[in-house]
Amino acid sequence: MVTTTHWLASAVGMKLLEAGGSAADAAVGAALVLNVVEPHLNGPFGEVPVLVWDPLSDVPRVLCGQGVAPRGATVAHYRSEGLSTIPGSGLLACVVPGAFDAWMVLLAEYGRLSLREVMEPAVQYARAGHPLLRAASDVIAGAADMFQHHWPSSAAVWMPNGQVPKPGALFCNPDLASMWTALLKEAETATGRAAQIQAARRAFSQGFVAETIDSYLRDACVVDGTGTARRGVLSGQDMADWQATWEAPTSSSVQGWHVWKPGHWSQGPSLLMALQTLDAKGAFDAGSMSPDGIHFQVEALKTAFADRDAYLADEQTVPLDVLLSAEFARERAQAITGIASMTHVPGVIKGHEAAAASLALRLSSKDAMVDGAGSGEPTMAHLLRNEGDTVHLDVIDQWGLVISATPSGGWLQSNPVVPGLGAPLNNRAQMFWLDPASPGALAPGKRPRTTLSPSMAQAPDGTRIAFGTPGGDRQDQWQLAFLVRLMEGMSPQQAIDGPLFLTDHLEASFYPRGFRAGHLMVEPEFGHDLIENLTSRGHRVDVAAPMSIGRLTAASRRPDGLVSAAATPRLMQAYAAGR
Numbered sequence: 001m002v003t004t005t006h007w008l009a010s011a012v013g014m015k016l017l018e019a020g021g022s023a024a025d026a027a028v029g030a031a032l033v034l035n036v037v038e039p040h041l042n043g044p045f046g047e048v049p050v051l052v053w054d055p056l057s058d059v060p061r062v063l064c065g066q067g068v069a070p071r072g073a074t075v076a077h078y079r080s081e082g083l084s085t086i087p088g089s090g091l092l093a094c095v096v097p098g099a100f101d102a103w104m105v106l107l108a109e110y111g112r113l114s115l116r117e118v119m120e121p122a123v124q125y126a127r128a129g130h131p132l133l134r135a136a137s138d139v140i141a142g143a144a145d146m147f148q149h150h151w152p153s154s155a156a157v158w159m160p161n162g163q164v165p166k167p168g169a170l171f172c173n174p175d176l177a178s179m180w181t182a183l184l185k186e187a188e189t190a191t192g193r194a195a196q197i198q199a200a201r202r203a204f205s206q207g208f209v210a211e212t213i214d215s216y217l218r219d220a221c222v223v224d225g226t227g228t229a230r231r232g233v234l235s236g237q238d239m240a241d242w243q244a245t246w247e248a249p250t251s252s253s254v255q256g257w258h259v260w261k262p263g264h265w266s267q268g269p270s271l272l273m274a275l276q277t278l279d280a281k282g283a284f285d286a287g288s289m290s291p292d293g294i295h296f297q298v299e300a301l302k303t304a305f306a307d308r309d310a311y312l313a314d315e316q317t318v319p320l321d322v323l324l325s326a327e328f329a330r331e332r333a334q335a336i337t338g339i340a341s342m343t344h345v346p347g348v349i350k351g352h353e354a355a356a357a358s359l360a361l362r363l364s365s366k367d368a369m370v371d372g373a374g375s376g377e378p379t380m381a382h383l384l385r386n387e388g389d390t391v392h393l394d395v396i397d398q399w400g401l402v403i404s405a406t407p408s409g410g411w412l413q414s415n416p417v418v419p420g421l422g423a424p425l426n427n428r429a430q431m432f433w434l435d436p437a438s439p440g441a442l443a444p445g446k447r448p449r450t451t452l453s454p455s456m457a458q459a460p461d462g463t464r465i466a467f468g469t470p471g472g473d474r475q476d477q478w479q480l481a482f483l484v485r486l487m488e489g490m491s492p493q494q495a496i497d498g499p500l501f502l503t504d505h506l507e508a509s510f511y512p513r514g515f516r517a518g519h520l521m522v523e524p525e526f527g528h529d530l531i532e533n534l535t536s537r538g539h540r541v542d543v544a545a546p547m548s549i550g551r552l553t554a555a556s557r558r559p560d561g562l563v564s565a566a567a568t569p570r571l572m573q574a575y576a577a578g579r
Contacts, residue, residue: 001578002026003553003565004393005041005470008130009033010567010575012121013395016113018579023397024052024110025118028103031407032122032180034391035423036173037130039158040139041470042391043410043423044176045097045213049262050106051249051456053464055400060456062249062262064447065102066428067095068242071444072233075434078442081230086430086442088511089414090224091217091232093427095448099407102244104201108194110401115187115196119180126422127177133573134167136412143413150223151416154424158412175422182208205243209421210236216418225511234425249456252324254279255487256460264316265447267509269323271455271476273304275483276329281336288484289498289526291533295338297484298503298520298539301477302341303332305506310346310359313439314447318352340538342517344505358437362507363515390470392454394555396563402555404454404466406475430511451509455479457486465492467554469568473509474502478550492554493566499525500549516540523549 002013013030017023027050035044047067053060078092087093107118140147141164147155148162155162157173165171186207187200203209214236221231249260252272259275261268274297278284283296311318322328332347344363346356390408409426417424431449432442440449453475454468465486469478478500485495500523504516520539522531524546535541547570555565555576565576 001396001555001563001565001576002030002393003555003567003574003576004030004034005391005551005553005574006034006037007573007575008037008125009393010577013393014577015121016118017397019113019117021113021118021397022110022399023395023401023403024106025113026397027393027395027403027405028107028111029118029121030393030395031099031103031405032119033125034393034407036122036125036176038133038136038391039173039412040136041411042407043412043426044100045418045423046407046409046426047095047098047428047450047452048102048405048407049266049450049452049454050102050403050405051260051262051454051466052106052110053402053456053466059251060249060260060402062247063102063106063244064247064262064265065098065244066265066447066450066452067098067426068445068447069095069429069432069442070234070238072235073429073442073444075436075442077233078434082228083226084434085511085513086432086434087225088430089427090230091220091222091234091415091425092224092230093429094232094234094415094425095429096234096238096242097410097426098242098244099409100204101201104197105244108197114193115200116184119184123177123180123184126173126180129170129172131168132165132171137165137167139413140164146223153417153419154412157417157422173422175420177422179209179421179423206240210239212421213239213418213425220416222416250320250324252276255284257483257487258458259483260456261453264312264320265314266450266453267308267312267473267476268453268455269312269320270304270308271453271479272324273307273329273332274300274476274480276324276326277303277332277336278484280326280329280333284484284487288481288488291530293484294501294526294530294534295340295537296336297480298501299336299341301480301503302344302505303335303347306344306346306359307332309344309507310355311349311352311439313449315439315443317355317439318349322349338537340518340520341505342538344507344515344517354437355439358435359507362433362435390452390472392468392470392551392553394466394468394553394565396466396555396557400557400561402456402464402466402557404456404468406452406454406468406470408452408470431509449509451475453479457483459486462559463556465554465556467492467552469550469552471550473504473506474550477502478552482552482554491566492556492564496552496554496566496568499523502549521549523547
């Protein structure tokens with residue numbers, strides 16, 4: 001069973017499963033195709049967290065494909081550049097590319113097919129072309145002036161013949177195809193599948209890919225999201241020094257369900273905190289799509305995001321067992337009333353007052369930096385112009401291996417294309433702070449507290465479920481709604497199809513790091529009466545376009561071996577397939 005945010009990726013994943021591949025082969029093959037067909041949402045030099053559930057294990061594992069800040073990325077250096085907030089695009093927004101190494105680690109441990117079999121479909125789509133999504137065409141059009149005047153290497157790739165490609169037109173990326181072909185050729189100088197995967201890792205992080213990036217960055221000085229030209233600090237040595245790693249997941253148990261997320265370097269624990277707060281509030285009896293149910297979910301998310309913004313970071317100072325304790329959940333539940341909160345205050349944790357004070361200071365003194373080209377996260381564009389936002393995939397193979405991954409970064413609007421490689425660098429460093437008092441302060445070798453947040457859960461009957469969604473700060477909001485509906489008895493497809501909501505009552509993870517007190521956006525399918533009820537409680541309600549919020553997918557495996565999957569109908573793009 002394969003479900004992804006683009007039908008071509010789902011088809012390729014299914015092809016690899018039918019060829020005898022594992023869920024790892026299908027996930028990597030689908031992910032590389034997503035690099036090609038959704039270039040405005042993810043790319044080869046981005047990042048990815050992956051949850052992997054071995055059929056012989058009781059719990060999943062986390063594979064961290066989130067790269068770290070370069071050795072030259074210090075608060076002092078960025079402040080010397082006149083910055084108080086890291087731009088949303090440009091070379092100073094780069095961290096070490098992490099996704100490719102993570103995919104190779106996954107293949108090495110769980111794959112069955114050859115590296116060429118897994119990579120060839122993506123190479124073919126890059127070389128021969130694919131029908132360009134309207135959203136991708138629109139993003140290129142919006143960045144066309146930037147490309148032509150400041151990022152000429154991007155214009156060469158995304159605007160062939162100097163024109164914005166039309167939606168549905170056959171679009172090719174020969175430079176990307178050439179990079180992957182050269183990487184495969186170098187890998188195949190080694191003998192045997194395992195050796196070839198290791199050779200591909202070396203070619204990427206220490207060989208010609210890293211060398212090309214290093215050479216480009218030595219001289220590059222490009223306009224970033226603030227409108228100023230700056231040099232980057234990423235080097236080939238930074239790439240050589242980093243590799244993807246396995247680690248234990250973060251988990252919680254609520255209402256007989258077990259839920260697993262990536263750790264404190266992701267926003268994943270915020271979903272667990274919101275679930276526990278709802279449980280402590282006794283809100284699961286309210287009805288998942290009733291006025292009370294929606295209100296309590298939104299308010300629980302507000303408390304969880306306040307704690308996320310104050311305490312979650314790679315440099316974890318507050319232990320997760322404190323944030324996920326029953327005592328803390330009860331305290332946070334007491335902060336929820338029948339009226340929409342307008343404050344953003346974390347729970348009190350003795351000895352960590354400085355982190356809470358740092359959040360309060362940031363909220364009181366927001367920068368007025370120019371929101372320049374390529375800044376932020378594509379989700380913002382999606383909600384205003386019906387576009388997309390990152391990608392997601394879930395896969396289950398015939399042996400019961402389950403994988404959930406949310407690749408992102410390296411968007412075509414995040415940075416100039418690295419000449420000759422056909423893809424831009426990422427911009428995940430914008431999630432760091434330049435306030436040394438913050439746990440999320442920029443420092444060499446540190447991971448940004450990413451929004452990427454795939455999930456796995458086990459139902460009371462033993463069914464294993466992999467799920468997730470693109471959406472930046474909204475990922476765990478839509479996953480909360482999805483889970484609450486599952487707990488209420490809905491099928492995954494019913495839970496996905498139902499109307500969704502989101503709140504920007506949080507400290508935005510993307511430049512320019514805004515905050516909207518009391519904000520709530522809902523799909524009109526909730527109905528006039530429910531929307532009026534939420535408004536009467538003090539929520540500052542915006543009504544979205546019909547069926548325009550969230551891009552959830554999910555796949556599940558029952559204890560008897562029956563598999564199923566679901567994919568959002570929104571944007572008419574995601575697709576679930578199985579046999």
